[in-house]
Amino acid sequence: MPERHEYALTEFTTAAGSRPISSRSGRSSDPFDEAPPQNPFLDQTDHLANTQPSQPYDAASNNLLAAENEQHHAHGQAFLPEWKWELTAWLVAAISLVSLIILFALYSDKPLREWGADITPATTVAILSQVGQTAVLAPVTACICQSMWLWLDKESRVGPQANANGHQPRLITMQRYDDGSRGPISSLILLWQRPDALLVWLGTINTLLIIIFGSFAQQALQLPTREFNLTNGGTDLIPRALQYRAPQPAISQIIPSTQITYTYGSVADQMSVAIIDGLLRPGIRPSDVMGSCVTGNCTWQDYQSMGVYSTITDVSSTITAKCRKRTTQFNPAGCNYSVPAIDREPTARKTVLQASKLGQTLWIGASDTQDYTSPGLNTLIQFYVIYVPNFTIWDGLDPTEDHKDELVALQATLRLCLNKYHTDMTFGVTDTNLVGKETDLDWQTGSETFERVSFDTVTVTHDGETFWMSGLNQDSFHKYLSLQTFTGSASMRSEEPDGGGNFTENDVVRVIAASLYDGRAGLPGLTKLLDNLAVSMSNALRTTTDVPDNIRGTPSSFEVYIQIEWAWLIVPIAAVGLSLVFLLLTMYLSRKRKIPAWKSSLLAVLLGLTSETRRDWGAIRRPREMEETAKGRSLRLEANGEQWQMAKAD
Numbered sequence: 001m002p003e004r005h006e007y008a009l010t011e012f013t014t015a016a017g018s019r020p021i022s023s024r025s026g027r028s029s030d031p032f033d034e035a036p037p038q039n040p041f042l043d044q045t046d047h048l049a050n051t052q053p054s055q056p057y058d059a060a061s062n063n064l065l066a067a068e069n070e071q072h073h074a075h076g077q078a079f080l081p082e083w084k085w086e087l088t089a090w091l092v093a094a095i096s097l098v099s100l101i102i103l104f105a106l107y108s109d110k111p112l113r114e115w116g117a118d119i120t121p122a123t124t125v126a127i128l129s130q131v132g133q134t135a136v137l138a139p140v141t142a143c144i145c146q147s148m149w150l151w152l153d154k155e156s157r158v159g160p161q162a163n164a165n166g167h168q169p170r171l172i173t174m175q176r177y178d179d180g181s182r183g184p185i186s187s188l189i190l191l192w193q194r195p196d197a198l199l200v201w202l203g204t205i206n207t208l209l210i211i212i213f214g215s216f217a218q219q220a221l222q223l224p225t226r227e228f229n230l231t232n233g234g235t236d237l238i239p240r241a242l243q244y245r246a247p248q249p250a251i252s253q254i255i256p257s258t259q260i261t262y263t264y265g266s267v268a269d270q271m272s273v274a275i276i277d278g279l280l281r282p283g284i285r286p287s288d289v290m291g292s293c294v295t296g297n298c299t300w301q302d303y304q305s306m307g308v309y310s311t312i313t314d315v316s317s318t319i320t321a322k323c324r325k326r327t328t329q330f331n332p333a334g335c336n337y338s339v340p341a342i343d344r345e346p347t348a349r350k351t352v353l354q355a356s357k358l359g360q361t362l363w364i365g366a367s368d369t370q371d372y373t374s375p376g377l378n379t380l381i382q383f384y385v386i387y388v389p390n391f392t393i394w395d396g397l398d399p400t401e402d403h404k405d406e407l408v409a410l411q412a413t414l415r416l417c418l419n420k421y422h423t424d425m426t427f428g429v430t431d432t433n434l435v436g437k438e439t440d441l442d443w444q445t446g447s448e449t450f451e452r453v454s455f456d457t458v459t460v461t462h463d464g465e466t467f468w469m470s471g472l473n474q475d476s477f478h479k480y481l482s483l484q485t486f487t488g489s490a491s492m493r494s495e496e497p498d499g500g501g502n503f504t505e506n507d508v509v510r511v512i513a514a515s516l517y518d519g520r521a522g523l524p525g526l527t528k529l530l531d532n533l534a535v536s537m538s539n540a541l542r543t544t545t546d547v548p549d550n551i552r553g554t555p556s557s558f559e560v561y562i563q564i565e566w567a568w569l570i571v572p573i574a575a576v577g578l579s580l581v582f583l584l585l586t587m588y589l590s591r592k593r594k595i596p597a598w599k600s601s602l603l604a605v606l607l608g609l610t611s612e613t614r615r616d617w618g619a620i621r622r623p624r625e626m627e628e629t630a631k632g633r634s635l636r637l638e639a640n641g642e643q644w645q646m647a648k649a650d
Contacts, residue, residue, distance in 0.1 A: 090138075097128075100132070129214040130214055236291070238553060239551075241541035245546045245547050246545055250264070274540035275536065278535065280511060304421075306416060313411045320337065361490060364383065364488055377445065381481035381486065382412070385412065391492050410523065446458075
């Protein structure tokens with residue numbers, strides 16, 4: 001068996017006075033060594049009980065508790081001084097919190113550049129919150145310790161009968177109170193053992209609030225960025241199409257059916273690139289038109305610009321068929337399918353869908369003479385697409401029979417409109433959104449003069465602004481789109497545009513065939529393609545005109561500013577406020593019960609035990625052994641005249 005050691009604190013009197021020394025139990029020439037150990041250890045936190053000589057408890061032994069009690073009862077003059085440090089600490093915490101709130105109120109929603117101090121706001125908040133958190137901990141810790149004495153006094157008053165029923169205060173509970181003042185986990189353990197004690201609840205809640213005091217105070221401070229407008233702008237511009245006049249380069253083209261050379265004014269080179277781009281490159285956006293902004297951050301409020309929009313109508317019911325049973329010298333047997341607008345074409349420059357020609361399944365074409373009164377003065381092109389949706393059955397049909405019910409005819413139109421945009425530029429990246437579109441407008445013919453040259457126009461006035469396009473440019477759009485763009489045929493044998501057996505005359509026909517046949521999209525597929533083309537042409541109208549017009553924007557910049565989330569201060573305010581309630585309630589109960597402010601005083605424990613209790617409970621031992629012993633020991637707090645003493649209750 002391991003050797004068991006016991007320790008005691010004894011007091012020796014010499015000529016020089018008395019002083020406590022620590023010694024192991026054993027033989028000694030001192031007469032007090034023959035007595036049983038007289039000084040128990042009352043908790044796990046190194047609170048040692050001072051032993052007295054084996055003699056009855058004597059008020060004349062210069063007992064410290066007696067002196068304190070005498071002073072406490074002397075007209076209550078020492079009550080507030082006993083709590084001066086706790087009150088001062090709470091006041092420091094309150095001042096720190098109020099300073100923090102005032103600081104937040106002064107700089108809330110202010111730019112960070114107005115801070116002005118060398119120390120950052122975050123560091124300032126951290127310092128103030130740490131001071132408040134540390135300061136408020138002092139009164140809470142003292143009150144938890146003082147609540148131990150209040151508990152001991154209350155339990156000591158229940159009387160012998162109640163003590164017999166198990167209400168006598170256990171020595172181990174004093175240890176739990178002491179531990180509870182040292183951190184959140186220990187305070188929760190104390191609450192578990194004393195759930196019926198109001199002061200324990202207050203102490204535990206206060207301790208938990210103090211733990212998160214600083215984090216919540218710092219979380220209240222936010223430093224986001226925001227945009228603010230500048231007043232010194234001047235070169236922050238973005239183009240729009242208020243008027244459109246551009247060169248019409250001459251193009252000569254041989255019409256295959258007549259071998260006649262046809263010369264006409266085409267669209268400007270940049271516009272022709274935009275048209276091809278709109279057909280071949282999906283995903284074109286209004287944001288592709290770049291603005292200029294010195295700061296890289298600008299806003300252009302809603303503005304109007306002339307643009308292009310597309311419409312598609314199903315005209316399958318108007319398909320006509322001309323069938324020949326026999327082959328002649330110039331015309332093979334089979335059927336030609338067309339629509340009335342193409343049938344009226346006097347020059348016959350366009351062929352139609354021929355069922356007998358290489359198994360045609362798609363044809364695209366338009367009249368090269370534009371009648372603007374029918375589709376509207378704002379029309380740029382109206383063309384037709386005739387195709388076989390289910391081309392897999394086309395080869396199995398008799399080409400000399402009328403099969404127009406198997407065909408679909410679509411009428412597609414590109415017209416001028418007025419688009420309304422909103423543009424933002426952030427860090428040099430332009431973001432333009434289409435916020436409105438006016439298509440049902442009363443376009444009129446008119447005339448304008450530019451550089452002393454007069455010309456006809458198609459014009460419209462809306463919201464106090466007049467928009468126009470040169471008549472020559474409008475005609476060049478029609479010629480280019482009808483003769484070079486929307487013309488050709490295809491023979492499809494696979495839904496994949498590049499599949500085996502497919503034949504297309506040009507890239508435009510191939511793209512249109514893909515929009516119709518890929519996934520059998522049909523009308524929605526062609527609509528998506530032409531909408532993309534309309535966006536590309538609308539962008540080009542803004543950037544290719546000889547009569548540029550720019551919209552002035554509002555430049556802006558970004559700044560870091562101080563933002564206060566006031567809700568996060570609930571925890572610091574609650575911690576300081578509840579600690580004051582805890583402190584005042586503890587002070588009130590201590591004064592009411594005439595319990596001195598012993599708090600965590602080690603002297604109160606050392607000097608408060610009676611001689612009998614010291615003698616019976618034994619000496620200091622190892623912590624584990626003392627804790628097990630304390631679980632079976634009970635004591636009570638009692639007044640003996642003007643003295644306080646702790647005596648065993650078991």
